[in-house]
Amino acid sequence: MPELPEVETVRMQLRHKVIGKTIDRVEVFHSKTVVFDDQIEEKLRGKTLADIDRIGKLLIFSFVGENNLFLLAHLKMTGQFFYVGKDRRVVGGGHSATVADRTLPGRHTRIAFHFTDGTTLFFNDMRLFGYTKIASAEEVERARACFGPEPIALDFDCEWFVGKVRARKTSIKAALLDQSFIAGLGNIYVDEALWRAQVRPTRRADRVTKKEAAALCAAAGDVMKESIAVGGTTFQHFVDTGGENGNFTDHLKVFGQHGKTCERCGATIKKIRCAGRGTHYCPGCQK
DSSP states (O other), rough: OOOOOHHHHHHOOOOOOOOOOOOEEEEEOOOGGTOTTTTTTHHHOBBEEEEEEEEEEEEEEEEESSSSOOEEEETTEEEEEEEEEEOOOOEEEEOOTTTGSSSOOOOOSEEEEETSSEEEEEETTSSSSOOEEEEOOOHHHHHHEEEEEEEETTTTEEEOHHHHHHHOSHHHHHHHHTTTTTSSSSSHHHEEEEEEEOOOSBGGGSSSHHHHHHHHHHHHHHHHHHHHHOOOOOOOBOOTSSOOOOOOOGOOTTTTTTTOOOOOOBBBOEEEEEEEEEEEEOOOOOO
């Protein structure tokens, strides 16, 4: 599943492609992807894209002159956005991008937004878990309320984080994966942040020291900022909207590294199940 850095990469680069474009027509290939809204074309035809915002991994499209009309989009496990320009060059971002995915529309294309200038934004989703959904301002605010603050936010309060995380009685990994507590941290980046802070993922959150929690707060923000800077990871052939592979994979210290040697202490990295997820950690230096 694409994580926050991958979704943020898609968001930033789609802004350069589609902001200011006017929707000419909407072509729906599978009604589940639009939450069975048979009026989505009527609602969006003639609307001009104003901006693309994000909370966690949820993309929020807004429109010029519309205060109560938004389009929410979530990639879930296999969602992809592909933009086809006037030169017919296909560039995309999301997950599991293959050569077949770039034949558009294709077998996994679920919806197409055709713009008045002849360009098109396609949404592909092999497993049909992702969605694009019309929402009101009230619905957007309700969606925002479901998410906690993001570690990459400029105003993220580490003192608040330290107090809150040490009050939780789940494993520290489960606490960090809870989007209502902290938004945006997914499986890959939780493992990486815990390695940087030298905290074992199975530790009870209420048994993490203040010093460890503060280190974890810094690590969580740093690992995601660094990943965004290089376009995310390349798992399942993630490709950004400029056609470039994310390359944060080269910087991963524990995720996907089981059986290899920890670069910090020399112990062998292990993989276990924690919080229902495949989890990587170093038994030598994560306590």
